[in-house]
Amino acid sequence: LLLHFFQKIYYSFSSQLSQRSVLLQQMENHLGDKKTEKTSQTQAADAAYKRNAALLNDIEAAEKRLQARVHLQPHPDIVKHETLYWASVEESIPKWEQFLLGRAQTQWEVGRNQTESQPN
Structure with missing residues (x-):
């Protein structure tokens, strides 16, 4: 009877431990996905910033060339x-x-x- 009681406790504990392990793994996977998503968003934002900066430089250079042409010719x-x-x-x-x-x-x-x- 005591052995049967300890077996139930052991199985219950094992089941809870298994559920916690699965939940922990799911949370770690979710955290990894979020980190990957954030890294991807950061890279996309950096790329957009660089594109915008390059476009702004191109526009400013074109503006200077136009102003120079207007004043010269x-x-x-x-x-x-x-x-x-x-x-x-x-x-x-x-x-x-x-x-x-x-x-x-x-x-x-x-x-x-x-x-x-x-x-x-």
Whole structure:
């Protein structure tokens, strides 16, 4: 009878120990899976950070190249109009030279003075 009692206790203890061992193994597996998942997420986040940093560097480099081109090469229409403007200025210099030197009136002032001096 006592032997039978100890056998029951032993089997009960063995069963509980076995269940605990299975549960412990399941928890260790779960923890391992979580660590693997976290490592994978960390690696993915690091890779995304590096990709984003590389993209940002590429965008900043492209922006600098565009700014340099904008400052170095004006739009062709602007160059055309600047050229026409300065050609016009150079063409007008002889007409304005005496006025700019303070030796004569402008053509408009001369025309206005002549109009004012004529009788109606």
